Amino acid sequence: MADRSDVVGTVAGPGDDPNEFVFVTPSDKSIKTGEFITYTVSVEDEPRSVFARVTNRELIRGLPEGFLADPEVGPETVAATLGVPTDDTELYRLTATVIGYYDTNMTTFANPRQLPDPGTPLSIAPHQQLETVLPNLGCETDSTDVTSLDGVAHVGWLLNRPAEATNLHIPIEEFASTHLAILASTGSGKSYTASVLIEEMMRPTSRASLLVFDPHGEYDTLAEMQGEEAFQGEDGYEPDVVYYDPERLRVRISELEIGDVMAVLDNPSNRMQDRLSTAWRSMQNRESRTWGIDALIAEMEAEFGADDASVGALEWRLRRSIERNDLFHPEENVPLDEIVDPGQCTVLQMDTLDRRDQQLITTVLLRRMYRERLGDVRNRDSDIEHPIFALFEEGHRFAPASGEAPSLGIMRTITSEGRKFGFGLGIISQRPSKIDQDVLSQCGTQISMQIKNPSDQDAIKNSVEAAGEDVLRELPGLTPGQAVVSGDAMNTPALIQVRQRRTPHGAGSRPVIEEWREAYDERQREPTQSESADFGEGESTGVQSLD
Incomplete structure (x- = not known):
């Protein structure tokens, strides 16, 4: 009583x-x-x-x-x-x-x-009772000091209570193995929330192997975890943050599949596709994995003749789309042992790559990593002998509902099968309705923030099992930094305020007023074209021509 x-x-x-x-x-x-x-x-x-x-x-x-x-x-x-x-x-x-x-x-x-x-x-x-029973922590009592548990992520506190009165710690193992979706309108704090989770995963109690696919360069402040006491272990551990800029991203041509190549060519005819597929299979059967476009063209000419019109048209397309693209190389590849390692967060900065190249580098890397995780679980030689977690900013770009992305197939495979092989994915997006529903429905844990678009709300309702009507009603009224956490990491959904980051945030809007003023001041210090004319023979009217 x-x-x-x-x-x-x-x-x-x-x-x-x-x-x-x-x-x-x-x-x-x-x-x-x-x-x-x-x-x-x-x-x-x-x-x-x-x-x-x-x-x-x-x-x-x-x-x-x-x-x-x-x-x-x-x-x-x-x-x-x-x-x-x-x-x-x-x-x-x-x-x-x-x-x-x-x-x-x-x-x-x-x-x-x-x-x-x-x-x-x-x-x-009571506060402590809720901290114990709301998240899926597997506690054998209904009142536990959850801060003493390893492998939990402090994401914030219950929104309806005073700040930090009832904190929420979710089990990292749940969302890192059964996949994660962070869904929010632009400006609601989805990248901020993702960075909070990254910080928690890189603490000494977890030491995650984490790979961030960053299309916009929003995670360039994570390196400040290094040297911070909160991220240091008693055994000398501190997280390693590695940035891969676009100039270091390479795809070995032999790692591509024929479907990847077709995706970058300009509408090849059926005849071209037939010739390319035949030559590609022959090249893939070779012992050497370091061959380029010259060798591929030579194979087509040997098979169909040097004067074959379709081979000639393919040569032009292959040289323009692959050979002249710095992303592709006959020999170089991104070394997997450099980008995934326990206690390491690697950020793949892809902001200067176009969308198709972003999708292709993602496709090849995911395919290679999935193959290595599969080999490790089946006791074969593998370059990745530990679980990994990959986080995708702009997730709808890599797993679009339209199906028009070479990366979609491997992302479907990982979200449906990756749990068995220690390969988890995190999808971040402001447009849930534009994410492939098979991928979204496989994300076991969801962090849903402000979403006003009815089609996006419907996408969450249709794909997220834990999103009941009472949860969906909250989404339009949330303000930046507020979220509903639901799914496998929770025993029941909870409305929270996301905690403050320990590292600076790098994904905010640009200070346009400040930059306008600075640009104006700089402009005033430099002579204009008409002012420069005053130093010569010509007349200056004080008005610049726009012609």
């Missing part, structure tokens, strides 16, 4: 849905939607503390509307004039959804399959 001093409301009766109940509370008990409350019931003759989430709040008794008619006169003044008492005037009716009691054997919530009786007192759920 709850201590009456802790009671914040009283059950009035069942709600509209089988798992809902309604309760009433006076105005001095400020309970917001999304808050967690508890009540006690008997389950198999044992008292159980059952958790519920507040989903709706409405005023059922207040001052008469006539008291509010004059904006110049406060309603309390009107009430006092008429001798009407205002103490305890307001009464609220709230709806709550039963989550369940925490089963310490199953280490998750169990539904008691009974609603609380009318008159049952309700209390606010």
Whole structure:
């Protein structure tokens, strides 16, 4: 039975849905939607503390509307004039959804399959208890000091409570193995939230092997983890942050598959495709893996003749699209042992590459890494003998719903099969509706931030199993830095404020006013074309021609 001093409301009766109940509370008990409350019931003759989430709040008794008619006169003044008492005037009716009691054997919530009786007192759920049972931490008690656990990521605290009062630590192993989606409108904090997770994954208790695909150069401040005490271990560990700029990114031509090559050529005819496929298979069967476009063309000429028109047309396309592109090389390749290593975060900076090249380097790297992880699990020689996690900014670019990306196939494979081989993916996007639904639906943990677009909300509803109606209702009203965390890393969704980063943020908008002013001042210090004419023989009108 709850201590009456802790009671914040009283059950009035069942709600509209089988798992809902309604309760009433006076105005001095400020309970917001999304808050967690508890009540006690008997389950198999044992008292159980059952958790519920507040989903709706409405005023059922207040001052008469006539008291509010004059904006110049406060309603309390009107009430006092008429001798009407205002103490305890307001009464609220709230709806709550039963989550369940925490089963310490199953280490998750169990539904008691009974609603609380009318008159049952309700209390606010205790901080430490929520910190233990909301995330999927596998705790064998419902009140644990989660900060003492290894492999957890502190992402923030419950939004409806004071800052840092009820903190949320989610298990890294859950989202790193069953995949992650961070979904938010532009400016809502998705890259910031991703960086918070990166910081947590690189702490001494996790030492992740992490690869970030960065199309816009937004993660260039992560190196400041190095030298920070929060990231240093007692054994001398500190994270290694490696940046691969576009000039260092290389794809060995022999690593491409025929589908990759077709994707970069300009609409080759069926006849061209036939000739290229035949020659490509012959080249792939060679023992040497270091061959280029000259050798490929020679193979086609040997097979179909040097004067074959289709071979000639293919030569022009291959030289223009592959040979003259610095991304492709007959011999060089990105060394896997340089970009994935425990305790290392590698950022692939792809901001100067066009979209197709970004997709191709991603395709080849994912294919190679997946092959190595597969080999390691099957006890074959492998260059990657540890689990890896790859995070994709602008995830819809690499796994588009349209299907028009060479990287989509391997991303589908990894999201469906990668868990068995220790290969996890994280998708970050401001347009969930533009992400391939097979990929999105395989992301077991979701961090959803402000999303107003109805089609994007529908994409989340259709692809994210844990996104109930009460969760979706929260998304349009969230402000930057607020998020709903749901899925495999959670026992039930929770609304949080994302914590502050320990490293500076590098993905904010440019300070355009400041840059305009600086550019103007610089412009004033330099002589204009017309002013330069004053030093010569010509006349200056003081007006620059735009011709």
